[in-house]
Amino acid sequence: MAEGYVIGVDLGGTKLLAGAVGADLSVIHRTNRLVYGLSQDELVQMIADAMEEIRVAIGAPIEAIGFGIPCTFDSRTGMAVQAVNVPLKDIAFADVMTERLGIPVVVDNDANCHTVCESRLGIAQGATDVTLLTLGTGIGGGLLLRGEIYRGWINGGAEMGHMVVEMNGRPCQGNCPNWGCLESVASGSALVREASLAVARRPDTALGQALEEGRELTGPLITELATGGDPVARGAIETIGRALGVGITNLVNIFNPQVVVIGGGVIAAGELLLAPAREVMMERALAPGKDVVRVEAARFGPEAGMIGAGLLARDMLDGIVTGAIEARPPT
Template sequence: MKSSFWGDYLSRNYVVGVDLGGTKILTAVADRQGSVLSRVRVATGADLGQDHVINEIVTSVAVALREAGVSTEAVAAAGIGVPGPLDPQTGVVYLAPNLGWQNLSLGEILGSRLKLPVYVDNDANLAALGECVYGAGQSADNLVYITVSTGVGGGLILGGKIYHGFSGGAGEIGHITLAADGPRCGCGNLGCLEALASGTAIAKRAVALVAEGRGLGILSRAGGDRGGVSARVVAAAASNGDGEAILIMRDAGRYLGMAVAGILNLLNPSVVVLGGGVMQSGSILWEAMLETTRRCALSSALQEVSIVRAALGEEAGVMGALALALEKSQGV
């Protein structure tokens, strides 16, 4: 007896997740319990053009399925995270600057190439979902994910689902304004969290310090090379006890704490997950963040929340893509 269309998809016991980044594509295959059966990493090759990138995605899915020993016919759905604003309903990517894409119907194109239902979402939203379901998030219904690296990004899980807002733009945690007269952000505004606490912001402050002939401890950590002053160098100098570096890391942590406190008071989440390279830079920034959060959040919101480090590292996005595919194919 031939099964119906829906019955057919229901009997499909696997999902595919893809995290499409500016430099690499991570692809994974999992079963319905969320156990990962295979992982593949390939270079994006964004400079080789849109068709090349789409071919790389399709190939990486084929390789991941082969490594997992799963046929396409056994896959219920694929989820894919893309760096840029998009419409999760239609799968149209409005803009992906790192890929040179504009108004691309990625969901449709991949759906027809992979012969699967394909669900597209923003990479930061999927990282939030990944940490929520498989990482540090304890499958919380109300979770805020913040990633601090070159920039500051994030995603919101509200009521158990990714919260997209009215036009898909929610979760721009890096652009919460914290200092009306603060430094200019890449977005053009002044005093955004990203301009105060990102790796770029930390490095910029250190570079400015060194340019003034100060920050000698930081400069020495960079081997005396001004061009080598980075957030990582500042963090290392701070961990080593350098006063100026400690001040820079603490200030970044304080602004992060202000943002976290504001988010606690506004959204009353049960979990806040902080990830990204800068959050792994020792305890100085983390402690300053926690101290300011405790000082600025209402006790009612503070009592209920766990503030934790991300658990999945660079796999958060692909795990979220798997979670999205699972969630979307659950009802089928």
């Protein structure tokens, strides 16, 4: 494996997480940025600044950068085509970044990066057929099929968050033109919405009290109070867990995966989320898929995407073709 440092970047709908990854895969410097409300130009500038911050902080050359961004791609042109939850559209992201930073760049969908990490180092290690969902602001999807990341014909696929599960359901969020997507019923945003509706009916609860005290209604707050036993918070997690179970049912019937990995911020809820999801899947999916699949929390939690992006950057240095989009500075 190539020596020196790479940077792994995971861009989500709410924040960017980046870190320098050494040859031993340890992460030595992390940085976080909020991305909400930026224009495309501001977002690109912020990302370039974050890369520069890490480069200065570690005081050693950066050999390559791997980006996981929540977009579909067109591998024929290298463009990031559409993003639901970040302001990126029809941008040659790899070219733009390598030009700004003068470093080789590899770009993949963020959930694909999670899948790279969890299948090589994490909970799905050794499995050949893996489906992964990242539950955050939105829902990202990653596929490992026959041991290789599957991105679709031109890298526009694996968007399982935008699988319709309620054909006459509510409009999806961000730039998604669809409605009734899994993202609209099982994401972190859906969790906050469910808790918000429920607490309005039951303000006499720990969650109601927290809001009364001025705390913001967020996924982490809901998880914290659910873990402490608050019924409204628990109920909201169970509701999206059951909706997640419908999505997992679809993944089991379509892919017959060995492992379904659930990552992203919402997985902090752990078994409060996964137990109802598994129950629904066992009730609704077909045999033998339902009986052989493992439904597991991501081992690397919210860092999986960053580490996976770093792994892709290392692959690029090692000359391994992964199918992700690459760009190199002119020599």
